[in-house]
Amino acid sequence: MIIKSPSPAVKIPDISWPEYFFARIEPYHQEIALIDGASGRQINFDELRQNINRVAKSLQHKGYKKGDVFAIYAPNIIEYIYVFQAIMLIGGVITTANPLYTASELELQLQHSKASCLFTTADLLEKVSPVLETTLVEEVFVFNQGDTANSFELLLQDNNDIELLPISINPQMDIAILPYSSGTTGLPKGVMLSHSNLVAHNIQIEAQQDVVCPNVDDIIIAVLPFFHIYGITVIMNLGLCNGSTLIIVNGFKPEQFLGLIEQYRITTAYLVPPIILFLAEHPLVSHYDISSLQYVMSGAAPIGEAQLLAAGERVLCPVHQ
Template sequence: MIIKSPSPAIEIPNISWPEYFLARIEPYHKEIALIDGDSGRQINYDELKKNIRSVAAALQQKGYKKGDVFAIYAPNIIEYIYVFQSVMLIGGVITTANPLYTAGELEHQLQHSKAICLLTTSDLLEKVGPMLKATLVKDIFVFNHGDAANSFDLLMQDNNATELQSVSIDPLNDIAILPYSSGTTGLPKGVMLREMERNNHPNEVSLCLNNL
């Protein structure tokens, strides 16, 4: 059964999510965009945009490209949105892992998703470090890790963000997010999320979900 809204149809632009997101936050500049509930740390929209572009440029400089899968294994922190937006900006794919996962559960998801980069926290890294050898992960970036060589903070430094290379993204077909849902039986299953998929009916829009 198709249930239609009584409201008029909306116009969904045929652009990528990063393009839409960055355009929408452009007017807000110094207004507060994010607040960390635990520390009270605040980020305004100009800082948000700058950090997203800096991380995206840094990832490109490290050789990451469209279609590469990045895994986030961390609790909710401000840097989460930097990763999401910057990875999608370069055409990458995000897969999120529950920070309560055991090493074995994470290993399954990293192997199945073919993630080649892991972003996590220092306490979680200590728990899963030995298991990573069985995955395709080649780089690990750690949130709030000071001056360490693999600190995520290094990606947010001025990385000549103006030289960020544009990437052609097809919002109807390119995969953006790869979450895992256990469903009712068996191991967690990957769900490929595209930006949006328009149906044959102009007034109907559905999120495209495909199980791996």
């Protein structure tokens, strides 16, 4: 028996993720794409495009090529998005690691994924350094390190004199990202997702009749981690493809979370059950103006209908699952 969706069939173009992504963000220029929740630093779509291209050209110029695996071991920061999109632009494969991993957990993923390059932050280096000798990682770039030898900032320098060489990508066969499972039934396992997988996911979400997609007027709080597939596909990819502004947040901190919703008049929140329960039950919520919220979704794990309704009453908008 063939099981079909009640929604109409959608056509998935046979193109790479970078082709799709850049076509989708092409209409947006001076509109704000990213805001760092801690510092208030803003990046518009023109700057986003420029920085992705700079990182891609720098990596390619250093000799990285199609099929090379790059690990990102970092919390949510603006630069995460530059790296993520740039790697696919040169045909590389991204494996994202939980920044809360211990050194041994990180070591396992680096070994299994065969990553040759790693992006991380200075405060995580103490967990990175001990495991490098047992992995294939040959180069480490550190975010927010100024002009030091291994600083990520060097990849962002003006390189208009360097040409980005075209890469032939088979969208259905070539791996784009390699996120790892949580390991609940054993060791974490790499999940091979192709360029077509990413394109199809974005189109399928937008085609669902019961899902309200973000648009250029929406402001999304990016509190869920970018290392997780939920943060990657629903917040980063879906949000930017629709011209929304992402408020980048490094982890859930109750007062900061509520304060950012109030400060930036956030309209859209893609969340997980523990945060939904916080919104439903915590007295702190009533001390902030979160009336700007128009769409809240809970994902990644189930939550009861009663909790959804309770959260909806607090945030004054429906909470979907």
